[in-house]
Amino acid sequence: MSIVIGIDVGISTTKIVGIRDGEIFAPIRIRATDPVTSLYGAFGKYLHENKIELNDVEHVMLTGVGSAYINKPVYGLPTDKAEEFIADGLGARYESGRDRIIVVSMGTGTSLVRCDGDKIEHIGGIGIGGGTLQGLSRLLLKTDDIRTVSEIAKSGDVSNINLLIGDISARPLPGLPMDAVASLFGNARSDASREDIALGLIWTVLQSVGQSAVLASIGSNIKEYVMIGNLTLLPQCRDVFPAIERLYGVKLIISKYSEFCTAIGAALCYFDDRYETLKL
Numbered sequence: 001m002s003i004v005i006g007i008d009v010g011i012s013t014t015k016i017v018g019i020r021d022g023e024i025f026a027p028i029r030i031r032a033t034d035p036v037t038s039l040y041g042a043f044g045k046y047l048h049e050n051k052i053e054l055n056d057v058e059h060v061m062l063t064g065v066g067s068a069y070i071n072k073p074v075y076g077l078p079t080d081k082a083e084e085f086i087a088d089g090l091g092a093r094y095e096s097g098r099d100r101i102i103v104v105s106m107g108t109g110t111s112l113v114r115c116d117g118d119k120i121e122h123i124g125g126i127g128i129g130g131g132t133l134q135g136l137s138r139l140l141l142k143t144d145d146i147r148t149v150s151e152i153a154k155s156g157d158v159s160n161i162n163l164l165i166g167d168i169s170a171r172p173l174p175g176l177p178m179d180a181v182a183s184l185f186g187n188a189r190s191d192a193s194r195e196d197i198a199l200g201l202i203w204t205v206l207q208s209v210g211q212s213a214v215l216a217s218i219g220s221n222i223k224e225y226v227m228i229g230n231l232t233l234l235p236q237c238r239d240v241f242p243a244i245e246r247l248y249g250v251k252l253i254i255s256k257y258s259e260f261c262t263a264i265g266a267a268l269c270y271f272d273d274r275y276e277t278l279k280l
Contacts, residue, residue: 002058005046006267007039007074008087008260009066010107013230014038015263016046026050027260035066043074061277063087063266073280080277082269084262088113089120090272091265092226095255102222104213104252105262106130106229112216118274126212130231133205140197149198150234156199163187180247181207199236206231206240214248223250228261 008015014035017027028046032038039062046052060079062070073079092103093115102123103113108131114123134144141149163186166178184204192200213225227241232254241252257264269275 003052003056004059004061004267004270005043005057006061006082006087006263006265007042007063007067008263008266009035009039009062009064009070011035011066012038014042014064014066015260016042017257017260017263017267018046018050018052019264019267024257024260024264027257027263029259035069038066039070039074059270061266061270062280063262063269071280079280080270081280082266082277083275085111085113085122086120086275087262087265087269088228089115089265090268090275091261091263092228092255094264094268095228095257095261096224096226096253098224098226098253100222100224101253102213102217102220102225103261104209104225104227106209106227106231110209110212112213114217114220114222116222120275124216126208128205128208128212130205130229133201133231136201136204137198140201141194146230146234149201150236152195153198153202153236154195156193156195156197158196158199158203159187160192160196161185161188161200162203175247177247179243181243184208202234202236203240206234206237207244210241210244210252213252214244214250224253225250226253226255226258226261228255228258230259232258 004019013031015029030042060074060077063082063084088103088105101115105111109127109129111125112123137149138144162181163183165176165180
C-alpha cells in the first residue's frame, strides 16, 4: 500500500489527505495553537485513524503559509513543498473535472488563481474572507466562531440589512434585476437583530468574494469558478452564490472536498513534474 500524503499547513489549522491508487481518501482537519503542532498532530492522527504505518507512506507534500515553519522532512519521510497557488489549481481541477476555471480560495483573505489547461497562475485577490467575517463578528456579535455565526444567521432576514435595486428604483436597471443588491448593509437599522446582522455579515463576505472573482475574469471568457476553502461549508453559500450566477451568467462550483482542495493539489504535485517543488 503506497500512499502520498498532501498537507495544507495553516497558521492554526492543518488539512491532510491521502492519495492511494489515484483516489482521495480520509481527509481530516486539525486545529492547534501553532502550525508545527498542528502539522504533527494532524499527521499522527491521520496515521492512527487510518491504520497507516510510516513505511506505507511513499512521500509527503506540504503547502500553505504554515509550511514555511517546517524545515526538515516530516518524521524522516521523503518530504517536498508545493507552491500554494499551484496546489490550489491542481486540487480544484481534480475536484471539479474542469481545466479552464478561476479558483477562488476563500481563506483568511481570498486569492484568485486562473487555470487554463496546464497553465496555472495567481492573478490577485482581496483582503476579504474568513478573517473578515471573524473580525466583524467579534465586534458586532461578540463571537468569532464562524459556525456559531452561521447558526445565528439561519433565523435572519437579509432584506432587513441589504438595500436592493427594488428599494431604490421603480423598475429594473440595465443588467440589474429588482432583487440585485444595491448596497450591502445599506438598509440596516440601528436596532437590527443579532440574527439579521449575522446573516448580513455572511452575505457581505460571500458576495464580495464571488463578485470580485467574476470581475477579475472579465476579458478571459472564463465563466466557471471553483470555490475552495472553509467558507464553502457555510450553508448560506446556497443563497448567495446562485444570485451571483443569475446576475452574471456564470457558474460557481463547490466540489465534494472543497475545503481540502489545496491539500489534494499538494499531493498531486508529486505526480506532476511540470510544476516545481522544493525538497526538504
